[in-house]
Amino acid sequence: DSxxxxxxxxxxxxxxxxxxxxxxxxxxxxxxxWYQQSLDQGLQFLIQYYNGEERAKGNILERFSAQQxxxxxxxxxxxxxxxxxxxxxxxASSLRPDSSGANVLTFGAGSRLTVL
Amino acid sequence: TxxxxxxxxxxxxxxxxxxxxxCNSSSVFSSLQWYRQEPGEGPVLLVTVVTxxxxxxxxxxxxxxxxxxxxxxxxxxxxxxxxxxxYLCAGVMTTDSWGxxxxxxxxxxxxxx
Numbered sequence: 317d318s319x320x321x322x323x324x325x326x327x328x329x330x331x332x333x334x335x336x337x338x339x340x341x342x343x344x345x346x347x348x349x350w351y352q353q354s355l356d357q358g359l360q361f362l363i364q365y366y367n368g369e370e371r372a373k374g375n376i377l378e379r380f381s382a383q384q385x386x387x388x389x390x391x392x393x394x395x396x397x398x399x400x401x402x403x404x405x406x407x408a409s410s411l412r413p414d415s416s417g418a419n420v421l422t423f424g425a426g427s428r429l430t431v432l
Numbered sequence: 433t434x435x436x437x438x439x440x441x442x443x444x445x446x447x448x449x450x451x452x453x454x455c456n457s458s459s460v461f462s463s464l465q466w467y468r469q470e471p472g473e474g475p476v477l478l479v480t481v482v483t484x485x486x487x488x489x490x491x492x493x494x495x496x497x498x499x500x501x502x503x504x505x506x507x508x509x510x511x512x513x514x515x516x517x518x519y520l521c522a523g524v525m526t527t528d529s530w531g532x533x534x535x536x537x538x539x540x541x542x543x544x545x
Contacts, residue, residue, distance in 0.1 A: 318474065349531045358434060359475070359520065359535035372532050406474050413531060421465075421531065423474030 319343060320424035322407050328430045334395040337427045341388055341409030347371065348390040349410075349421065350382055354403040365390060366413035397431045404428050435459055436521055436536035444542045448510055453539045455521035456503045464497055464504045464523040465533070475520055478506075511543045 319342035329335055341348050350362040361374035365384035376382075379397075384390045394401060404426045411420075439454045455464070463482040467475035479488050481497035481504065488495045492515075494507040508515055518540050522533040 318476070320474070347531065351533075351535075358537045359522075359533075361532045361534070364531040374532055408474070408531075410531065420477055421533070423476070425473050 318422050318424060320345075320407055320409050320422050322405075322424035322427050324427055325425070326428045326430075328432065329397060330432055331397055331399060333397050333431075334393065335397065335429065337392040337394070337405050337407075337429075339390045339392070339407030339409075339424060341390070341407075342422050345409035345411050345422070346388065347410045347413040348384055348388070349408040350376075350390070350392050351406040351408065351423075352403050353406060353426070359406070362392070364413065371413050394429070399431050402429055402431045434537050435525075435534045436523055438519075438521060438536035438539050440539060441537070442540045442542075444544070445511055447512055447543055447545050449543075451508050451511055451541065453506045453519050453521075453541070454503070455505065455523075455536050457523065458502065459523075459525055460501050461523035461525055461534075462501070464501070464521060466495055466504070466506050467520040467522060469518040469520060469538070475522075508541075511541075513543050513545050516541060516543050 321340040323338045347366040349364045353359045362376040364372040382392045406426045408421045408423045465480045466478045469475040479495045484499045484501045486497045492509045496505045518538045520538045521536045
């Protein structure tokens with residue numbers, strides 16, 4: 317158990333639908349990151365939050381949005397789902413938003429989304 | 433197109449053999465990390481290298497960062513079945529935020545008894 321909790325573990329839905337993935341960071345970590353892992357693209361960075369504020373943005377589609385709440389948990393919202401959105405979505409957390417000191421990125425076990 | 437190219441894509445060896453996985457790019461990275469991922473789990477950090485030419489050893493694993501900070505290698509000595517997994521290299525470009533890791537496609541390593 318990495319300490320990063322992601323729910324749900326598996327999700328099956330239909331095209332056009334909307335889903336929300338949830339992440340609780342490791343205790344004490346202030347920064348949360350979302351990554352998408354698909355067979356053809358590998359692991360792709362989506363977005364980073366630090367203490368509730370957006371810190372960096374990657375290849376995140378406009379149909380996707382995320383936020384980090386005051387209790388530091390984060391949610392990734394995926395809307396108007398397409399077949400190609402089927403993937404593993406990983407959340408990771410770290411104490412700080414940068415590479416200083418022994419800052420380490422810890423990944424959760426992922427949420428597997430299947431769009432039919 | 434992956435910024436980090438890993439080779440080989442798949443490696444199957446017998447227990448006790450040595451193996452090397454390569455991670456190459458035309459871009460310069462401020463730091464590079466190696467992860468191992470097992471089925472149903474997220475990637476787990478093995479090592480971070482930050483200085484060009486740096487070599488780090490973790491038991492039977494040796495990691496090297498190229499002098500120009502564009503490439504890295506992972507060498508496993510006397511591989512064991514427990515080393516089986518997907519090995520991923522990931523780097524932070526000098527112009528990017530630290531958490532914006534660029535991942536390679538991974539090398540699937542299978543070590544058979």
